Amino acid sequence: MLKIVPVKTPPGETLIDITGAVREAVQSTGITSGLCAVIVPHTTAAVTINSSLDPTTPEDIVADLRRLVPTRVDFKHQYDTPADAAGHIKAALVGHSILLAIDKGDLALGGSQSVLFYECDGPRERRVQVKVIAG
Numbered sequence: 001m002l003k004i005v006p007v008k009t010p011p012g013e014t015l016i017d018i019t020g021a022v023r024e025a026v027q028s029t030g031i032t033s034g035l036c037a038v039i040v041p042h043t044t045a046a047v048t049i050n051s052s053l054d055p056t057t058p059e060d061i062v063a064d065l066r067r068l069v070p071t072r073v074d075f076k077h078q079y080d081t082p083a084d085a086a087g088h089i090k091a092a093l094v095g096h097s098i099l100l101a102i103d104k105g106d107l108a109l110g111g112s113q114s115v116l117f118y119e120c121d122g123p124r125e126r127r128v129q130v131k132v133i134a135g
Contacts, residue, residue, distance in 0.1 A: 001132045002130070002131050003129075003130040005022065005127065006126070007021075008124075008126070009045075009125075009126060012121075012122055013062050013118075013119060013120055014058070014118075015050075015052075016117045017052045017114050017115070017117075018116070018128060019052075019107070019114045019115045022036065022100075022107065023106065026132055031105070031132050032102070033135065034132060034134040034135045035099060035132075036133075037098075037130070039097045039128070039130075039131065040091075042124075042126060043087075044088060044121040045121075046095055046118040047094070047116065047118065048094050048098065049100075049114070049116070050116055061118075065093070068093075069089045069093070071086045084121050086120070086121075087121035090118070091118070
């Protein structure tokens with residue numbers, strides 16, 4: 001079963017906790033055991049698992065990704081804006097999908113783990129694909 005989770009993002013770069021929305025998508029299927037693939041079908045957005053217990057952890061992740069891949073005008077690919085070009089690289093580094101186990105009808109995440117959507121070039125109206133596979 002494929003579910004779509006809409007994500008409206010603010011301007012710039014940010015990490016957004018989408019754990020609740022992914023969890024709801026999984027629970028709505030009624031599947032109690034299997035796999036959940038979370039897929040971002042965008043070139044300037046990504047998904048990862050990390051802690052969102054401390055609200056500054058996502059800020060630190062975004063800050064260091066900005067430091068590693070600053071927005072600049074000397075990218076070879078310049079069809080898009082410099083921020084968009086930097087977003088392509090950041091999204092490639094973070095990744096466009098994650099795979100999670102489903103156990104007892106819920107995501108099998110660690111106690112401090114969250115599913116985080118990384119917007120590299122907002123504001124945008126995004127969508128995240130949640131594919132649930134029984135098994």
